[in-house]
Amino acid sequence: MPLMALRERLNVLVNSMFLEGLLDQQFRQLQMLQDASSPGFVAEVITLFCEDSERMLTELTKLLDQAVVDYQKVDAYVHQLKGSSSRCLYFFFAPFFYVGAQNVKLACIQFKQFCEENNKEGCEVL
Template sequence: MAAAAIRARLDYLVTSMFTTGMLDENFQQLRSMEENGTAALGYVTEMINLFIKDTKRILNDIAGLLNQPVVDYDIVDVLVRQLKGCSYSVGAKKVNLSCMQFRRFYEPRSKERCLMALALAWNEFCEVRSKFEAMMQLEEQIAAYGPN
């Protein structure tokens, strides 16, 4: 498959991620920085990889806290704020929205509601991660063709 065809697939994937509300303008700003040279080549991929690693760790930490007999909701709140920051930094809008939902469930300090919110956050993360991984694979294929 020619680089132009792969580029078209990548553009379609990114457009569909915006259309479905998976991404917001923060992601576009990251891409623009890389495209206009204000960020190093590979910056977006690095940010995505950090997002994936950090989000997975945070979600696992929250799950561990919620599985304790007595939940420290203050630490859960700190972790949800970190998760919100991670998702905001790459424009992962659906994950960010799930954090806002989580905060609503955190307020009454309901373990059951927090577990439901955690499941939603995991689902949104898995969906975004899958699309990001597909995006990075397409970018690798394009890079294999060499400079434009």
């Protein structure tokens, strides 16, 4: 497929993600950090965040599947996930907030509240 056609398909995908609310205007700033010396920067940042998040969500699922939930461990993973979404704000000039990690952070805040309440149903809803 010609390069122009691939770029057009990428633009259509990105625009649809904007319309769905998965991306916001700040995503464009993340794209601006990518240059010829780091052509895969955006993909790398998103991939690292997704891999790290997937690992933590897998652990959270295992913990919540237990008959007796250890809310301190759950809270520790939620705290780590929240930190992952926030930490990159400072390290990469906030790129994860550009790809919806602000929503991850907000969900983690609510999740932590459910942990403090030992509310398994609330944790599972998130």
